[in-house]
Amino acid sequence: MHCPYCEGEMEKGLIQSPHEISWIKGEKRKMLGRARFHKDCVVLSELSFMKGSACVAYHCPTCQKIVIDYIDGKNDLNAKNAD
Ligand SMILES: [Zn+2]
Numbered sequence: 001m002h003c004p005y006c007e008g009e010m011e012k013g014l015i016q017s018p019h020e021i022s023w024i025k026g027e028k029r030k031m032l033g034r035a036r037f038h039k040d041c042v043v044l045s046e047l048s049f050m051k052g053s054a055c056v057a058y059h060c061p062t063c064q065k066i067v068i069d070y071i072d073g074k075n076d077l078n079a080k081n082a083d
């Protein structure tokens with residue numbers, strides 16, 4: 001993947017957590033808990049109690065940016081269609 005800022009080659013990696021990984025709209029922290037119960041949320045990786053959560057992400061060390069493509073949950077390692 002090429003960086004959308006500098007066009008350089010990005011490094012493929014993972015974002016991992018012992019908790020669900022999600023993006024929630026706004027700048028205020030929400031109560032902890034499953035993001036799907038909040039309005040305007042994107043679940044990047046479902047929680048697995050055995051494995052934690054992980055999603056594929058691309059890193060540009062030049063721009064210090066991380067990009068996550070969450071279309072159809074394809075980069076969620078816990079998604080039902082993941083390997
Ligand atoms: Zn870049």
